[in-house]
Amino acid sequence: MGLEEGVYKGVHPGDIINAVKGHIPDDYKFKYNAPIDKENTNYINKPTLNDQIHCLVSVIPAGKITIINDGVIKKMKEIRAEASELIPQVVFMTRVDQVCIMTQRDITKIYQSRKIKEKMMECSNRLGVVMNCIFPVKNYSDDNNPNEKLNCLMLEALTQIVCAANAYV
Structure with missing residues (x-):
């Protein structure tokens, strides 16, 4: 739910x-x-x-940030406001390949993409999450074969979560 x-x-x-x-x-x-x-x-x-x-992780599809209704954003902000006094928080911005052709072709260009940066800034502005706590990631949706580039991107995001949780503990 x-x-x-x-x-x-x-x-x-x-x-x-x-x-x-x-x-x-x-x-x-x-x-x-x-x-x-x-x-x-x-x-x-x-x-x-x-x-x-020990760490609150919100998962939001990159293409849905713009259309998330204000009622959901309000709930997320309410949760974030109370949780911010307790634990670190991060956002996984998923499905980045669906909003940017450059990342669709080459996932290693994710941090060079202007479109992804715009989506991260929009996410930051709407939710109040600082940019360095938003991690753009690509889902294994079209291909089930292991992809080293995709795995590295996800592993980096997960590593940041573990570091944040360890710092809290």
């Missing part, structure tokens, strides 16, 4: 914050109309460091 516009649609922002803080157990089934609270039997009252999330 992702974020959707509307009070009773998608994951409730409070559930995400409770997950960050470690109050939600593994395999918990989120309910859009009933966010977890202290009265819920699944609620973890005294979470350990292992229960907590």
Whole structure:
């Protein structure tokens, strides 16, 4: 379940914050109309460091940044505002090959692409995430064969997440 516009649609922002803080157990089934609270039997009252999330990662398709409605952006900002006091945050901007012909032809040109930089700036402006915490990546959507260039790009982004999480811990 992702974020959707509307009070009773998608994951409730409070559930995400409770997950960050470690109050939600593994395999918990989120309910859009009933966010977890202290009265819920699944609620973890005294979470350990292992229960907590150490880095918040948002995943947004590059081609959808412009059309994400304001209600979803508002929810994301609400979550980010509370989470920013707790943990580091990053954004995976996926499907970059679908918005830029240059990266479609050669993924190694991703940081040279003006179009990708524009999408990263738009993402930064809409969500309030600093540019160096936005990682453009390409999905394995058309080809299931391993691609070293694609793997390196994703590995670099994942490495940055691990570094951010380790710094938090």
